[in-house]
Structures are given as C-alpha cells and as structure tokens.
Amino acid sequence: MTDTVLLLLQETIQLAESCKDRGNQEYSKQNYKEAISSYSKGVVAIGEYLQQHVGGGGGVVVDGEKEDENMTRLKKLASQLYCNRAVSWLNAPAQLKNYQEALDDAKKSISFDDTFAKAYLRMAESLIGLDCYKEAKDAYLQCIRRIAVDPNDKTANAHNTLLTQATNGLNNSKMKMFYEPILTEKPDHYGKIELRYTDEIRRKSLFARCDVKKGDVVFTDTDLYANIKSPSLDINTYQRLFCDHCMGQLPKVSETETAEKVVLCKYGCTRIMIGSNTVDTTKYCSEKCRDDAWDEYHCQECGSMSQPQAGELDVVSRVHGITEYRKMVHGVPTEASLLLAERIIAIISTKLKKGHVKNCNLALGKLQHLRRDPLMQIQKSFNGNNLEELQNQYKPLLAFLKQSYGIKLTSLDTIQYKSDNKILIEELEKLFSNKFYDEILGLINYNSISTFVYGEETVINTGAKNKKMQPKLRQYCLGSALIPIFACLNHSCAPNIEMGREQRDGVTKAIAVMIAKQDIKKGQELLTSYIDESNPFKDRQSILSSQYGFTCNCNKCSKRR
Numbered sequence: 401m402t403d404t405v406l407l408l409l410q411e412t413i414q415l416a417e418s419c420k421d422r423g424n425q426e427y428s429k430q431n432y433k434e435a436i437s438s439y440s441k442g443v444v445a446i447g448e449y450l451q452q453h454v455g456g457g458g459g460v461v462v463d464g465e466k467e468d469e470n471m472t473r474l475k476k477l478a479s480q481l482y483c484n485r486a487v488s489w490l491n492a493p494a495q496l497k498n499y500q501e502a503l504d505d506a507k508k509s510i511s512f513d514d515t516f517a518k519a520y521l522r523m524a525e526s527l528i529g530l531d532c533y534k535e536a537k538d539a540y541l542q543c544i545r546r547i548a549v550d551p552n553d554k555t556a557n558a559h560n561t562l563l564t565q566a567t568n569g570l571n572n573s574k575m576k577m578f579y580e581p582i583l584t585e586k587p588d589h590y591g592k593i594e595l596r597y598t599d600e601i602r603r604k605s606l607f608a609r610c611d612v613k614k615g616d617v618v619f620t621d622t623d624l625y626a627n628i629k630s631p632s633l634d635i636n637t638y639q640r641l642f643c644d645h646c647m648g649q650l651p652k653v654s655e656t657e658t659a660e661k662v663v664l665c666k667y668g669c670t671r672i673m674i675g676s677n678t679v680d681t682t683k684y685c686s687e688k689c690r691d692d693a694w695d696e697y698h699c700q701e702c703g704s705m706s707q708p709q710a711g712e713l714d715v716v717s718r719v720h721g722i723t724e725y726r727k728m729v730h731g732v733p734t735e736a737s738l739l740l741a742e743r744i745i746a747i748i749s750t751k752l753k754k755g756h757v758k759n760c761n762l763a764l765g766k767l768q769h770l771r772r773d774p775l776m777q778i779q780k781s782f783n784g785n786n787l788e789e790l791q792n793q794y795k796p797l798l799a800f801l802k803q804s805y806g807i808k809l810t811s812l813d814t815i816q817y818k819s820d821n822k823i824l825i826e827e828l829e830k831l832f833s834n835k836f837y838d839e840i841l842g843l844i845n846y847n848s849i850s851t852f853v854y855g856e857e858t859v860i861n862t863g864a865k866n867k868k869m870q871p872k873l874r875q876y877c878l879g880s881a882l883i884p885i886f887a888c889l890n891h892s893c894a895p896n897i898e899m900g901r902e903q904r905d906g907v908t909k910a911i912a913v914m915i916a917k918q919d920i921k922k923g924q925e926l927l928t929s930y931i932d933e934s935n936p937f938k939d940r941q942s943i944l945s946s947q948y949g950f951t952c953n954c955n956k957c958s959k960r961r
C-alpha cells in the first residue's frame with residue numbers, strides 16, 4: 401500500500417467515524433431521516449474506498465500491520481454504520497419504516513463483521529416485521545450464541561440489555577410462529593388483534609392491530625376446553641340444562657319439547673358426582689356436540705355399561721378411567737377447576753392413544769403456550785384442598801387411567817406396562833405424573849374463566865320474626881373453561897376491554913366476545929380486568945398476587961387508587 405492510499409484509508413475512516421457520530425446524535429433525537437442520511441454518507445465513503453483500492457485490486461502493501469489494523473477498523477465501521485442504519489429503518493415512523501431495507505442493511509453489517517451480535521438482532525427484528533417468524537427465530541438464536549462467545553468490549557450493562565432483547569425476541573418469534581396461523585385463519589374473529597411477547601414478567605399480551613371505537617367488538621373467541629360441574633346440577637334453581645360439550649343452554653325444563661331438543665350420550669351414560677350425590681345423564685345440545693365430545697374425550701369418560709359397538713376405539717372403550725374413579729373413590733373432587741383438569745387429562749390421553757399426536761405437549765393443542773407454571777409447588781392451598789390431599793386424590797385417578805390403557809396394575813405404586821410402544825409409554829408416564837398434573841392445575845388457575853349463571857335461591861331472612869322466605873337471585877358457578885386467545889389477555893385495574901354482558905350474565909353459548917370500553921389506538925395493549933376492579937387497592941393487590949402470582953402496576957395501582 402502506498403502512503404497516499406494509506407492516507408486515503410485513514411481519511412475514509414475519519415469521515416465514516418464522523419458520519420456515525422452525527423447519525424447517532426440524530427438517532428437519539430429521533431430524527432431518523434437525518435440519521436439514515438448520515439449513516440448512508442459513511443457507507444458510501446467506505447464503499448468508494450473499497451471499490452477503488454481493494455475490490456479493484458488497487459493497493460500495494462508497504463506496511464502490512466498498519467493495513468490490517470486500518471482495514472479491520474474500516475470493516476468494523478462499515479458493519480456498525482449498516483447496523484445503525486438498520487435500526488433507524490426499524491424505529492422510524494410509519495411513512496419511513498422499511499423492514500426490507502433494514503434486513504438488507506443487517507445482512508450487509510454481518511457480511512463485514514460476522515461476530516457482531518447486534519447485527520443479528522436487527523436482522524431478526526426486520527424478519528419479524530416481514531412476518532418471517534421462523535427465520536427470525538434462527539437469527540435471534542445466532543445473536544444469543546454470539547453474545548455468549550464474543551461479548552466484544554461491551555459493558556456488562558449493554559451486554560445484559562442485548563441478551564434480554566434477544567431472549568425476549570426469541571420468545572416472541574416462537575410465540576408468533578404458533579399463534580399467527582391461528583389468528584390469520586379467522587380474520588373476522590381476530591383481524592383486529594395481534595399477539596406479542598413483551599417481557600419475562602408480563603410474557604405475552606394482546607395488542608390492537610388497528611384503531612377500535614368504544615363499544616365495538618375487538619375479538620371473538622370460540623374455541624373452548626371446558627367442563628361443567630354437572631349438566632343439571634341444581635336444576636330446580638337454574639331451570640336450565642346445559643350442553644356437556646359446548647356449555648350452551650338447552651331448553652327450559654318446563655318446555656314441553658325438551659326431550660326432543662336434548663341429545664343424550666349414544667350409550668346412555670351418566671355423570672357421577674359423588675361429592676354432591678348427583679347421578680345424571682350426559683346431555684348435549686346437538687349431535688355434533690355429542691360426536692365431537694366422544695371423539696375428543698368422552699370415549700375415555702363415558703360411564704355406560706352397554707356393549708361396545710363396531711368401530712369404537714378399542715381398549716379405551718368400556719374401561720373408563722374417570723368414571724371408574726368417580727364410582728370407587730371416596731371424596732373425588734367436585735370443584736370446577738379440578739373437573740376441568742380431569743377433562744384435559746382425558747383429552748390428552750385420548751389423543752395419545754389414537755396416535756393423533758406424539759406427545760402430551762402437542763396434545764394440549766391451542767393451550768400449549770398458555771402460562772403453565774406448577775401450582776401446587778408455589779401455592780400451599782388450592783381451592784380449599786391442601787397439597788397432600790390433592791395429590792392423594794389424583795393418585796387413584798392416575799391408577800384408573802393407566803388401567804384403561806392396558807397398563808397392568810399390581811398396586812397403586814407398582815405398575816407394569818403391556819404396551820410395546822416406548823414413546824407412548826414415556827408420554828403416558830409423563831401424563832400420569834404428579835408434576836404434569838400440577839402444571840395442568842397451574843394452566844387452569846392462571847388462564848381459565850368460570851362461567852356463571854343466575855338462578856333463584858330461596859333464603860330465610862332471619863332478621864325479623866314475621867318475615868317469610870323470600871326468593872333471591874344468586875350467581876352460580878356453572879363450570880370452568882379455557883378459551884385459548886382470550887387467555888392471552890393481561891390484566892389492568894383500569895381495563896380497556898371487557899367481555900360482552902350477554903355472555904357474562906347468562907350463558908347462551910360458551911364464546912367470548914370482547915368489547916372496547918373506550919376508543920383504542922392501533923398498537924395499544926388490550927387489557928381486561930381479572931377481578932372486580934372497584935375493590936380497594938389493597939384487596940386487589942392481594943387477590944392478584946395470591947391467585948395469579950403477579951403485582952399489578954397499572955395506572956390505577958401506581959397511584960394506589
């Protein structure tokens with residue numbers, strides 16, 4: 401390299417440095433257009449130098465060491481300039497934002513320095529913007545790998561910030577890979593919402609994809625994993641029957657055509673609720689509900705003693721773990737969330753048995769990504785049962801379920817498997833473990849909704865001697881349900897969306913219709929209230945922390961109102 405070329409190289413470095421500094425200043429003032437223009441000047445200067453003296457084969461080496469040092473600096477600078485321009489495209493306001501330009505810049509940045517972790521972060525963020533979630537996931541992973549092996553000269557703080565951003569981004573891309581197909585499949589239901597992973601405390605949350613006016617429907621969620629306490633529990637009070645599958649209302653008991661409108665289990669089974677002494681026929685609102693229920697879980701729950709028919713699932717048919725358990729074990733749970741846990745176990749075991757899925761996790765379907773932290777480990781009491789009691793209740797259920805899979809049982813603790821399918825055995829082991837059950841309880845605790853109906857209750861007013869019995873409206877818990885997208889909503893004590901009243905005050909069909917309580921801007925987080933938000937600050941904090949495991953920092957709570 402001649403002295404002139406070396407001088408030119410050093411001048412180029414100086415120019416590029418000053419373009420970078422100026423760009424950074426403009427960027428920090430959110431003047432993205434100016435920042436982009438400044439970074440562009442820098443990359444143009446470097447490009448021209450390389451074109452003339454390296455790409456064109458120009459330089460003659462006079463001082464190898466100096467050239468290496470300067471060239472390394474030049475390449476690093478080029479990488480930083482492209483990376484900074486990428487983040488400017490990403491953060492610019494809508495009219496300037498350009499994910500494709502950002503992606504191209506991030507790739508160029510990497511081509512100059514493939515150890516630069518931040519460039520992979522920008523590449524991943526651009527890919528998220530372009531809806532390429534799988535590619536984004538790979539880029540986040542590359543970024544994390546680079547942070548780990550090559551922390552460069554970053555301060556511990558900068559290093560940690562980058563790691564947090566990349567980890568959150570990785571979770572975001574994984575989550576989007578799962579949820580985006582669900583949301584885009586039903587634009588009439590979910591067209592106004594998007595899901596994003598925020599941070600490790602709030603995790604995922606729903607956001608508005610467009611402006612929404614007060615009173616408008618924000619989204620509708622129809623999928624349901626539910627179990628009702630008993631189809632006709634307290635029938636005299638409700639004057640209603642409910643479909644055992646979709647929780648929809650069946651005709652009033654007094655209506656003459658009731659019998660024709662109610663579809664019974666094909667095998668005429670009964671649901672046994674030992675706790676409340678109820679023995680009741682399983683009822684559905686339609687043949688579709690009956691058949692769907694059978695395919696998904698009822699083949700495992702059905703208590704009918706009739707002979708199996710052609711085409712029925714082998715083994716599972718007529719050895720109904722849950723029913724056997726209900727009949728034989730004293731003190732089975734009747735609490736709504738434990739019944740829902742039973743149903744989910746039945747759904748998973750049916751899918752595994754039929755070979756529809758490879759493992760328990762996949763069998764959870766749309767519930768897979770919901771918060772599933774173990775419950776018994778962190779909460780000493782769960783709905784009035786202590787941990788030991790609950791585990792003792794679960795043990796026999798597992799034993800009966802194992803039996804229904806042809807797993808030979810010598811005692812409650814010693815088991816022998818008959819099946820040759822190793823993977824199935826492993827998954828059944830997992831499914832029938834206390835740990836998995838605990839996670840299902842967590843899933844229900846953190847994400848389910850109780851469905852209520854109003855019914856008349858006769859109460860005696862003891863206040864005055866001559867007062868007679870007076871009927872009073874009371875709210876009854878019909879059962880528990882998991883509604884997958886609805887369960888992604890985070891809480892605020894000053895919520896901006898709420899469930900449509902017709903679903904809350906009387907179940908017509910188990911479907912969540914979420915309505916805007918106020919005008920909502922595109923990009924705003926959608927928040928509902930998990931509790932009665934009119935409660936005093938301290939009571940709200942206490943319920944949220946003991947039941948949902950978080951401290952609310954919403955606007956209302958931060959003012960301790």
Ligand SMILES: C[S@@+](CC[C@H](N)C(=O)[O-])C[C@H]1O[C@@H](n2cnc3c(N)ncnc32)[C@H](O)[C@@H]1O
Nearest residue numbers: 602603604771846847887888889890891948950
């Ligand atoms: C129904 S889930 C909501 C979706 C949840 N963010 C997720 O990623 O699965 C309820 C859980 O979300 C979290 N959460 C909801 N609202 C929150 C808030 N305002 N602050 C912190 N965490 C919250 C808590 O962990 C809570 O148990």
